[in-house]
Amino acid sequence: MTSRNMTSRLLASAITLLPVLPAFIIGGVAMVPAEVHAEIKAAACKVTAFLATREGDGTIPADLQFLEEQLRDDQFAAFKGFRLLEAKTLKLGLGIPSTADLQSGFKLKLSLLGEEDTKLKLHANIVAPGRDKPLVDTAYKIDDNGLLLVGGVRHLDGKVFFAIHCRGEV
Amino acid sequence: MTGTEEQLSAYIDGELGPEERAEVDQWLARDPQARALVAEFGLLRGAVTAGFEAEAAKVPEARFEQIWDEIDRALDRETAVHPSTQPTPSLWSRMLSVLRPVWVPVAATAAVAAVVVGIVGSGAITRTNGPATQPALASNEATSTSSAPVAPVLADSKPSVEVDPVVPAPALGEAEIERIEFGSKAGRIGTIEGKRGTTTVIWISEDEPPVGRSL
Numbered sequence: 233m234t235s236r237n238m239t240s241r242l243l244a245s246a247i248t249l250l251p252v253l254p255a256f257i258i259g260g261v262a263m264v265p266a267e268v269h270a271e272i273k274a275a276a277c278k279v280t281a282f283l284a285t286r287e288g289d290g291t292i293p294a295d296l297q298f299l300e301e302q303l304r305d306d307q308f309a310a311f312k313g314f315r316l317l318e319a320k321t322l323k324l325g326l327g328i329p330s331t332a333d334l335q336s337g338f339k340l341k342l343s344l345l346g347e348e349d350t351k352l353k354l355h356a357n358i359v360a361p362g363r364d365k366p367l368v369d370t371a372y373k374i375d376d377n378g379l380l381l382v383g384g385v386r387h388l389d390g391k392v393f394f395a396i397h398c399r400g401e402v
Numbered sequence: 403m404t405g406t407e408e409q410l411s412a413y414i415d416g417e418l419g420p421e422e423r424a425e426v427d428q429w430l431a432r433d434p435q436a437r438a439l440v441a442e443f444g445l446l447r448g449a450v451t452a453g454f455e456a457e458a459a460k461v462p463e464a465r466f467e468q469i470w471d472e473i474d475r476a477l478d479r480e481t482a483v484h485p486s487t488q489p490t491p492s493l494w495s496r497m498l499s500v501l502r503p504v505w506v507p508v509a510a511t512a513a514v515a516a517v518v519v520g521i522v523g524s525g526a527i528t529r530t531n532g533p534a535t536q537p538a539l540a541s542n543e544a545t546s547t548s549s550a551p552v553a554p555v556l557a558d559s560k561p562s563v564e565v566d567p568v569v570p571a572p573a574l575g576e577a578e579i580e581r582i583e584f585g586s587k588a589g590r591i592g593t594i595e596g597k598r599g600t601t602t603v604i605w606i607s608e609d610e611p612p613v614g615r616s617l
Contacts, residue, residue: 278572298571301596307603351578358606367606368589370582374602379572381603384589397572 272347272400275324275354279332279340281317284383285390288313295319299395302381317392324398329355336387337361340394351375352400360385376400410436414443574599 282296284303288311292300295316303314322330324344332340338360345353351373358367367385374380376399383393412418413426430437576599579591584606594601 301574301598302594302601302603305594305596307592307594353580365585366583367585368582368604369585370604371580372577372582372602373580374577375573375575377570377573378575378577379601380577381594381601382606383604384606395572399570 270402272344272352272402273326274401275344275352275398276401277322277324277330277342277396277398278319279322279334279342280319280395281334281336281338282393282395283313283315283317283388283390284308284311284393285313285315286311287389299381302379311390313390315390336392338385338387338392338394340396342396342398344398344400345371347400348373352378352398354396354398356380356382356396358382358394374398406436407439410440411443414440414447574601576600577602579604 280296280299282299290312292303292314293316296303296314302308303311317336318334320332320334322332322342324330324342326344326346329341329343332342334340338358341355341357341359343355345355347353352375353371353373355369355371357369359365360367368382370382372380377397379395379397381393381395384391386392409418409422409426413423418426430440574596576593579602582589582591582604588607590605590607592603592605594603
């Protein structure tokens, strides 16, 4: 093969690849994460307190629709009425607890302990009205924005539950 | 037409050399019929020329340009059919001519890619819980951590809801309970298997211990 033929072939290959070059560039940009995995340093949490009662027609109100799948489960079959009590947001700093003083008198203290295996490590502590000793104190790992339900404590005409989900921030 | 007539015609058109022209002059001097023929040719030539000029005067300037364009195109075609004897264009010239149909879309796509890279690189696209949302969170934090007076919630009272666009609807995934204490109450950890995933539920029991993993 002459050098001219070789040059022509190389040139032809380069010309063939030219139209797809931008696609490679865009694809490369898309494949590179916008942020190299950064350590979670804070979390935004939402606490939803709701009451589950034995009286009701089973309707789940709109503000609790995000829990429909859980509330329709057999474990909640004893409850026929659901009512939102309160929803609050908390901003957690790493290792800095934040407390939601709920109108129902319950206190929910949340802490961001860190991150492990892409999951958030959290600490939750719930204290009933007029009590010092917590109803429950737990440390758990959960997916970013994952949901944890805690409750079953008598309150008013039913039992109170807390839906907790947090989203990590860098 | 005889050869002599052709010679006369060439004489009228001025196409003869000096020697031939001298011969024709001598011939015309001695032959009246030849002179008549030359006069006739001259009249005919004048009439034809005048006719062409008159026709040309009727043709507008634009038509002449069209004609010249057609001539140019014809010449180009002729050149394409019969390759010129000029040297072969350089490699880069040929490459550019080959790329001409594609370089515009390639350049446009590259420009779009550059814009995308610029936007991503500048951080204009960020996570929804990024720093830009922190002021909203700070205000929420102030609200949630305030020590409002504690009062029992009446059954018919309107719930307090903080609209929070920062924390989206939760994702489902089982929690890993690393440590748990139920205070003076009993409790258990359950899971709810749903279509979208598994949800962990911590049941605090005040009455009868529920069936399940009691702790």
